[in-house]
Amino acid sequence: MTPTQPTRSGGFWAEAWRRYRRRPLALAALVFVGWLAVVALCAPAIAGTKPVLCRYKGHLYAPCLAFFDRRLEPAVFARDRFRGTYPQNLKEKDPDSWAIWPLFFQDPYRAVRENEWPGRPANPARDEGHPSASHPFGTDQYGVDVLAKMVHGTTVALLVGFVSMGLAGTIGIVIGALGGYCGGWVDMVTSRFTEIVMCIPTLVLILALTAIIEKPSIWKTMAIIGATGWTGIARLTRGEFLRLRQSEFVMAARAAGAGPVRIMLRHILPNALAPILVPITFGIASAILTESALSFLGFGPPPPSASWGSLLNDARSNYSMWWLVVFPGLAIFLTVLSYNLIGEGLQEATDPRLREARK
Amino acid sequence: MIERPPHPRHAPLLAIKNLVTAFHTPAGRIPAVDGVSLSIERGRTLGIVGESGCGKSVTAMSVLRLVASPGRIEAGEILFSSGGTTLDLATLPEPAMRSVRGGRIGMIFQEPMTSLNPVFTVGDQIAEAVLLHRRVSREAARARALEMLQLVRLADPRQRLDEYPHQLSGGMRQRVMIAMALACDPELVIADEPTTALDVTIQAQILELLSELRARLGTAIVLITHDLGVVAETCDDVAVMYAGRVVEQAPAAELFARPRHPYTIGLLAARPSPGMKHSGPLRTIPGMVPLPQHFPAGCRFHPRCAYARLPGAESGSGRAVPLPAGELPCNAAVPPLHEVAPGHLVRCFHAESLGPPRSAQEIAAGGLFP
Numbered sequence: 002m003t004p005t006q007p008t009r010s011g012g013f014w015a016e017a018w019r020r021y022r023r024r025p026l027a028l029a030a031l032v033f034v035g036w037l038a039v040v041a042l043c044a045p046a047i048a049g050t051k052p053v054l055c056r057y058k059g060h061l062y063a064p065c066l067a068f069f070d071r072r073l074e075p076a077v078f079a080r081d082r083f084r085g086t087y088p089q090n091l092k093e094k095d096p097d098s099w100a101i102w103p104l105f106f107q108d109p110y111r112a113v114r115e116n117e118w119p120g121r122p123a124n125p126a127r128d129e130g131h132p133s134a135s136h137p138f139g140t141d142q143y144g145v146d147v148l149a150k151m152v153h154g155t156t157v158a159l160l161v162g163f164v165s166m167g168l169a170g171t172i173g174i175v176i177g178a179l180g181g182y183c184g185g186w187v188d189m190v191t192s193r194f195t196e197i198v199m200c201i202p203t204l205v206l207i208l209a210l211t212a213i214i215e216k217p218s219i220w221k222t223m224a225i226i227g228a229t230g231w232t233g234i235a236r237l238t239r240g241e242f243l244r245l246r247q248s249e250f251v252m253a254a255r256a257a258g259a260g261p262v263r264i265m266l267r268h269i270l271p272n273a274l275a276p277i278l279v280p281i282t283f284g285i286a287s288a289i290l291t292e293s294a295l296s297f298l299g300f301g302p303p304p305p306s307a308s309w310g311s312l313l314n315d316a317r318s319n320y321s322m323w324w325l326v327v328f329p330g331l332a333i334f335l336t337v338l339s340y341n342l343i344g345e346g347l348q349e350a351t352d353p354r355l356r357e358a359r360k
Numbered sequence: 361m362i363e364r365p366p367h368p369r370h371a372p373l374l375a376i377k378n379l380v381t382a383f384h385t386p387a388g389r390i391p392a393v394d395g396v397s398l399s400i401e402r403g404r405t406l407g408i409v410g411e412s413g414c415g416k417s418v419t420a421m422s423v424l425r426l427v428a429s430p431g432r433i434e435a436g437e438i439l440f441s442s443g444g445t446t447l448d449l450a451t452l453p454e455p456a457m458r459s460v461r462g463g464r465i466g467m468i469f470q471e472p473m474t475s476l477n478p479v480f481t482v483g484d485q486i487a488e489a490v491l492l493h494r495r496v497s498r499e500a501a502r503a504r505a506l507e508m509l510q511l512v513r514l515a516d517p518r519q520r521l522d523e524y525p526h527q528l529s530g531g532m533r534q535r536v537m538i539a540m541a542l543a544c545d546p547e548l549v550i551a552d553e554p555t556t557a558l559d560v561t562i563q564a565q566i567l568e569l570l571s572e573l574r575a576r577l578g579t580a581i582v583l584i585t586h587d588l589g590v591v592a593e594t595c596d597d598v599a600v601m602y603a604g605r606v607v608e609q610a611p612a613a614e615l616f617a618r619p620r621h622p623y624t625i626g627l628l629a630a631r632p633s634p635g636m637k638h639s640g641p642l643r644t645i646p647g648m649v650p651l652p653q654h655f656p657a658g659c660r661f662h663p664r665c666a667y668a669r670l671p672g673a674e675s676g677s678g679r680a681v682p683l684p685a686g687e688l689p690c691n692a693a694v695p696p697l698h699e700v701a702p703g704h705l706v707r708c709f710h711a712e713s714l715g716p717p718r719s720a721q722e723i724a725a726g727g728l729f730p
Contacts, residue, residue, distance in 0.1 A: 013479045013524070184429070247428075249474040255426055256469075257489045257540060258462030267488075271479045 017275065020350040027346025030339035034159075037336065041155040044068065048105040048149035050113065051087055055100035065103065068153065088118055107136075109153035109307045112144030132324050139324035141315050147324060150307045151332055157308040158336055161223055161292040162285035168227025169288075170234055170281050174270070177238025182246055182265050192239065199232040207291065211300045219302035222295060226288050233280050241273035275351035282344030286337040293333050309333050371441045372399040373548060373580050374423065379436035379450070381415075381422045390652040392418040392431070394604035397697060400548065400597075405574060405581040407595035407612065409588060409627075411649050415604040416584045420550045423449060423582075424461050440464070442547055463493040466541030466579075470553040472533035476525035482509070483521035486540050493544045508539035512569060531562035535569070542573065550582045555590065567594050588631055592616060597703075600624050603650055603660040606697060610704040620706040622665045659708065662690035667710055 021027060045065035046053045053065045057077065064087065067074035083090045088106075091098045106118050115123040123144070124130065130140030138147035180191035210225045211217060245251060246269065254268045295301045296310025297317075309329040316325035381393040393415040400406045408416045421427045423438055438449040442464050449460065461467075469475040477485060486505035490496065496504070502521070509517035512535040525533055534554060541549050551570065555563040571594055574581055583595060591598050592612060599609040600623065608621040619625045626645040647664035650656060662668040668690045688709060697707040 249469055249471050250477045252426065253467070253469055253475045253537070253540075254477070256424055256461055256467035258458045258460075258492045259488075260458055263492075268477055272477070 013271075013275070017347075017350040021346050024346050024349065027342050030342035030346070033335065033339045034343065037155055037159060040152060041159050044153045044156060046103050048107050048109065048146070048152040049103040050085070050106060050108040050117070052091070052100035052102055055087075055091060055098060057091060057098045058095050068109075086114075086117055089116075105149065105152075107146035107149035109145065109149040112140070113146070128319065128321055130322070130324075138328040139322070141312070141325060142319060142322070147312065147328055150312060151309065151329060154307045154309045154312070154329075154332075157219055157292070157302070158289055158333070160219070161226065161308075162289050162340065164220075164223040165227035165230065165288045165292075166281050166284045168224060169229075169231040169284060170277070172228070173231035173234025174238050174277065176231070177235040177240075178242050178265055178270070180235070181239035181242025182261070182269065184243075184246075188239070191235070195232050195235045195239075198229070201229075203229050204291070204294065207295065208298075208300060211295070217300075217303055219308070222292060222302050223288075226291050230284055230288060230291075234277060234284070237280055238273060238277055241276055242269055245269045245272055275347070279344050279348045279351075282340055282347060286340035286344070289333065289337055289340070371439075371446065373402045373441055374398075374400040374582075375437075375439040375441075376419070376423070377437045377439070379419065379422055379438065380434045381418050381427055381431055382434050384430045384432065388653060391604055391655070392652060393422060394655070395436075395694075396601070396604070396606050398599050398606060398609065400580050400582060402547070403574070403578045403580055404596040405571075405583055405594055407583045407585060407591035407598045408601060409585060409591055409598060410601035411586060413649060413652070414601040416601050417552055419601070420467075420552050420582065420584055423550060424465060424467060425449060425452075425457055426461075426467075440548075459493065462489055462541075462546070463544050464546050464548065466544070466546040466549040468534070468537050468541045468549060468551040468554045471557050472530050472537055473557065475537055476533055478525055481522050481524055482528070482536050486536070486543050489540045489543045504543060505539070508543050509536070511542070511573070512536070512539045514539070530558050531565065534558060534562075534566050538566075538569065538573070542577065542579065545577070546579060548580045548582065550584070552584045553586070554583070555587075556585070563590075570594065588627065600627070603655055604652065605660065605707065606705075607661065607707045608705065609697075610701075614701070614704055618701075618704075620700055620704065620711045621661075621708050622667050623661045626664075656691065658689070658691040658693055659695050665690065669710065 040047065045051065045068035049065050049068055051064040051067055051074075052062075054061065054063050056062075060077075062075045062077070064074055064078060078087075078090075081090070081094055087100070088102075091100055106121075107113055107124075112124040112126065113121070115121075121135075124136070124140050124146060126140065126144035127142050130136060130142075130144060132139040136146055136148065138151065140146050141150070176191050176195065180188040180195075206229050207225050210229075211222070214221050214225075242265070251264060251268055254264050259268065292301065292308060293310030293313065296308045297313045299314060301308055301311050301314070309332055312325055312329040316322055319325075376396055376398040379393055379396045380391060382389050382391040384390075392413075396415065396419050398406070398408070398419070408419065410416045418427060418431070421431075422433050425433070427433065433450050436450060440447045440449050440460070447456075447460070449457065452460070476482070480488075483502060483505045486508055487498065487501035490501040490504045491498070494501070506517055506521055509520055514520050514532060514535050520528070520532075520536075525536075528536065538554075554570070555566050558566060567590060570581060570583075573579065583590070585591060595612045597609065598612050598615045599606050600615075600621065601607065602623050608615065608619070608624045610620075615624065616628065619628055623645070626643075629643045630645065632642055645664055650660065650663070656663050659665070659668070662670070670689050670691055690709060695707050695709045697705050698711075700706050700711050
């Protein structure tokens with residue numbers, strides 16, 4: 002602590018951020034994840050075959066949104082029999098039309114045909130599709146561009162991390178908080194339950210659950226990863242609540258008339274959040290890995306969702322297509338590494354003992 | 361059994377009657393508070409003094425029902441007369457108890473360094489205390505927080521409102537704690553060793569502030585301390601506790617001038633006094649405070665008491681005084697807390713027969729304990 006600093010120091014999180022910023026690697030990791038989020042949000046504008054914005058028969062449309070949800074594709078294009086190919090249909094059916102195209106004209110779900118973009122050849126398929134100027138990361142055995150697949154797979158990679166860890170964090174914090182705060186038989190029940198879930202190997206549990214569910218989808222995969230990955234968070238939360246329950250400021254809050262829910266949410270949780278955030282961050286990394294592993298084993302989300310792991314799965318059928326392994330693998334590696342660096346940075350920015358040691 | 365005669369004019373603000381609070385540990389039942397009776401009048405300051413482990417803090421925590429498990433209030437009444445009604449805090453349902461905590465009874469803790477939540481600003485914490493008991497807007501609560509900080513005379517209150525506890529010194533934090541405790545105009549404030557963790561000059565400031573606020577707001581204060589000097593300066597009444605029981609309660613001036621219980625006499629004699637001529641060791645009471653698991657039978661002070669009257673067979677020390685016919689030995693029955701002078705209660709069989717009460721100076725000079 003530096004109480005003599007002339008500058009006004011902020012709260013706990015402002016202080017933590019000040020310390021976090023001093024770590025270049027952690028900061029770079031944060032920037033990388035932020036960049037991935039931008040890529041995920043703008044994926045249809047970066048790589049796609051549908052205009053970002055176009056004017057057709059006097060109206061403005063944004064057909065690229067169809068990549069997020071098929072129902073967002075304007076009905077007029079289906080009526081006019083576009084069949085998903087925009088560049089020539091637009092010009093033929095409305096000569097006055099104009100369109101803003103994605104940066105990279107490639108589709109994550111199908112190979113681009115010959116002359117779909119005027120004057121461009123069809124995507125090479127099978128072993129032919131090695132990285133080239135028009136396909137920086139190559140194409141898979143069906144001729145689908147790997148870069149386009151990866152750009153659209155970013156959404157899945159990020160969502161898997163946030164949604165599953167959001168779920169795991171919620172379950173873990175609720176169970177841990179109840180056990181740690183209430184103690185007694187509540188603690189008995191929650192701790193034993195946590196230990197039982199812990200005993201089952203996660204991947205086996207996930208595979209079993211995946212086998213049971215009907216109609217697998219990316220959301221169900223996330224829910225399963227979340228529902229099995231909360232045990233560590235619950236144990237840590239319980240420990241923090243046990244420790245903070247005895248603290249003087251909690252006693253002071255009780256003496257001021259605060260009820261148990263308010264004490265848990267407002268007085269204990271914000272103080273326990275810093276140590277809990279660290280395993281959540283590491284959890285995001287492992288959730289991404291788990292999803293990739295599931296996809297690699299063929300238990301991942303079905304084809305419409307392009308995930309990095311399913312690209313690795315494609316590579317299994319033909320080992321000569323090294324680009325199917327290297328680029329998605331590198332993306333997974335960098336993302337997981339970033340989350341681990343962020344977690345480590347958080348830990349050192351918020352843990353008073355490590356903080357002193359580093360000085 | 362009500363050991364204290366009812367007050368002639370009005371009910372006391374808080375009357376604790378035969379309170380028993382025990383901790384049920386694997387090692388057995390530990391009665392930290394064992395039959396404490398106390399009363400606090402409106403607008404007055406009651407000091408509770410005693411050694412560590414005598415049960416003074418547990419008594420205070422019992423009043424707010426904040427005794428942590430495995431502690432439990434097992435018997436007794438805690439009658440709190442507020443707004444024309446009398447509540448028994450020992451049995452009040454939890455939701456009603458919550459509105460008493462902070463709303464009608466405020467509490468100040470010993471450790472200002474750790475009693476404030478580190479993640480919220482000072483203003484937020486005082487405002488929260490207000491919002492818990494008053495239906496007011498956030499702005500009004502914040503305005504009240506500012507008003508309270510001005511009341512406790514914190515320097516730069518407007519700026520402090522948005523500062524975090526770690527930016528304040530110990531004395532400033534204790535002022536914030538006092539502001540929080542008083543934010544809802546409670547009728548009673550319990551201060552559990554509010555100055556123990558502070559250095560001497562800050563101690564004096566905080567005590568002065570408490571006295572001043574009591575005079576201004578008319579709040580009754582229970583001051584728990586082991587510092588007799590603090591009691592002498594600030595309290596109207598004093599209760600002396602020993603081994604889970606009150607052994608003597610009297611107005612402060614009376615207690616310091618004419619202590620009646622042998623333990624109180626011993627305590628007062630053990631103080632260093634400005635008039636002390638020689639620089640020898642301070643007087644002490646022989647023996648040790650008994651552990652709650654091994655409280656002696658009868659009067660709990662008798663093994664250390666110079667006046668204890670025990671049956672001849674048990675007196676190996678030669679301190680035994682022959683028992684007059686019909687008198688109970690000190691180790692046979694618990695002496696009742698009885699009135700020996702108006703407002704002066706003593707828990708000793710022999711309070712009257714100990715001879716004329718002596719002044720503190722005499723005790724210090726003469727030495728009752730060889």
